[in-house]
Amino acid sequence: MYKVLLIAILFCIAETGFAKMQIDLQAQTRSPITPVEVFFDSQTLDVGVLSHIGIIDVVIEDHFGNVVFSTSLNGATGIVSLGIGLKKGEYVIWISSLGYKAKGDFFIE
Numbered sequence: 574m575y576k577v578l579l580i581a582i583l584f585c586i587a588e589t590g591f592a593k594m595q596i597d598l599q600a601q602t603r604s605p606i607t608p609v610e611v612f613f614d615s616q617t618l619d620v621g622v623l624s625h626i627g628i629i630d631v632v633i634e635d636h637f638g639n640v641v642f643s644t645s646l647n648g649a650t651g652i653v654s655l656g657i658g659l660k661k662g663e664y665v666i667w668i669s670s671l672g673y674k675a676k677g678d679f680f681i682e
Contacts, residue, residue, distance in 0.1 A: 593612040593613060593614050593617075593619060594612065594613060594614070594679070595610065595611070595612050596611040596612070596613060596666060596677040596678075596679045597677055598610075598611060598666075598668060598675035598676065598677040599675060599676055599677065600673070600674070600675045608622065608623050608624045608626050608673065609621065609622055609623065609626075609629065609668050609673075609675065610623065611666060611668065611677060613657070613679060613681075615658075615659055615661075615681045616656065616657065616658055617654050617655065617656055617657060618631075618633075618642075618654070618655045618657045618666075619652055619653070619654050619655075620646060620652065620653045620655065620668075621651070621652045622646075622648055622649065622650050622651060622652075622653070623650065624650060625648055625649055625650055626648040626670045626671070626672075626673055627648045627670050627671050628645055628646070628647065628648055628670060628671075629645065629646045629647075629648045629668060629669070629670045630643075630644075630645050630646075630667075630668070630669045630670070631643070631644050631645070631646060631655070631666065631667070631668055632666070632667040632669075633657065633659070633664050633665070633666050633667075634664065634665045634666075634667070635662060635663070635664055636662065636663040636664070636665075641659065641664070642655075642657050642659070648670055659681050660681070661681050661682060662680070662681060663678070663679075663680050664678070664679055664680070664681065665677070665678055666678075666679065
């Protein structure tokens with residue numbers, strides 16, 4: 574009985590510890606549809622492109638405005654996983670492409 578309870582508790586801890594969190598992006602364009610979704614944990618960033626929008630620039634800044642990660646992606650539909658390996662702290666992500674720009678804030682504990 575106690576083993577089953579212990580396994581259930583450990584599974585719940587592991588599930589919440591490794592779950593990816595979605596970053597809410599605030600688009601700075603007139604388009605009502607967000608063509609990009611971003612999920613993260615402390616080690617990886619998943620960029621999901623919902624519609625083809627060309628080359629996508631991804632920039633992550635720390636709370637001082639220093640660029641800690643920058644890359645360009647092919648804007649074809651699908652999910653791209655990027656290894657970021659960020660430390661604890663507060664960050665801002667910028668997603669931009671021709672005619673599209675979005676910003677999102679996130680925190681790594």
